[in-house]
Amino acid sequence: MALRPADRLPVGGSNAAWPDHGLPAVTARRALPSRVPPRHRPRTCPEVDCVRDLLPERIVAAAEHRARQIGLGAERVLICADAITEEAYLTALAASLGTAYEALDDVPRAACPLSDDELIQAAAAGLLPLRRDGRLVWIVAPRCLTARRLADPQQPAPAWLKPFRLTSSAHLQHFISRHTQRALGRRASGALQRALPLFSNAPRKRGWRSKVAIALVVLADVFLGAVPAMAIGLFGTALCLIFLATAALRLWSAFLTEKPPKRARDIDDRALPIYTIICPLHREAAVVGDLVA
DSSP: OOOGGSSSSSOTTTTTOTTTTTOOOHOOOOOOHHHHTTTSSOOSSSGGGTTTTTTHHHHHHHHHHHHHHHHHHHHHHHHHSSSOOOHHHHHHHHHHTTTTTTSSSOOOOGOOOOHHHHHHHHHHTTTTEEEETEEEEEEEEOOTHHHHHHOOTTTOOOOOSEEEOOHHHHHHHHHHHOHHHHHHHHHHHHHHHHOOGGOOOOOOOOHHHHHHHHHHHHHHHHHHHHHHHHHHHHOOOOOHHHHHHHHHHHHHHHSSOOOOOOOOOOOOOGGGGOOOOOOOOOOOOGGGHHOOO
């Protein structure tokens, strides 16, 4: 059954959105029979079957072609191309799968059985368990090819995933940031220091090296106060040894024969590596030609 113009999804603008978070339920049920393709006509991108009647055919075909080139779901191409909003697409996909779209706006923290750290990891995986009406419901934010696996009739959803609902990445991230502010703060301030301390400039705990250095400084101060003449003599001797070692290194390097540099050889352009240069330009169209040259 074809949809009336008033029932079609907003196309061509990221600001367009359905009221009440997407497609009305009655419209989704009326459009469902025409969206689901027959089983004897398998499609390479079943994840966009739910919006084939809502978008121009050429737009969907172009999204499928691009998805096959880059190895992502065609729905990601449509969303990134601003042909449809993620919320509107997931609402249509949820209606075609017989489930619902969950905005997570009114979900309390107690509904999620995970700890704060586990909740942050769940956001990265796009999978969130919630307790609703006394049972466990999985909230899925499709990533990569997740929507294709859910929409493919030849690959039914695993038993442990039922029941499930869909949500957008933005709503999932908003839910995580609203309920895990302390854990996010701890991760932002100390996660790099704990995982890769050499890459972190955070102040380190004083170990045995710091204690040894402090002990040597104190010992040198005491020694200088007790026998100043001997301490000054030892200090001068140490400086002379360092100077002599530096002079000897320079003399030794002067007698070394330096190998002549290798002559540069021409390399064919096809054998050279390819580099990508990202240069942000804002209102600088006049200098683009000179920059490329």
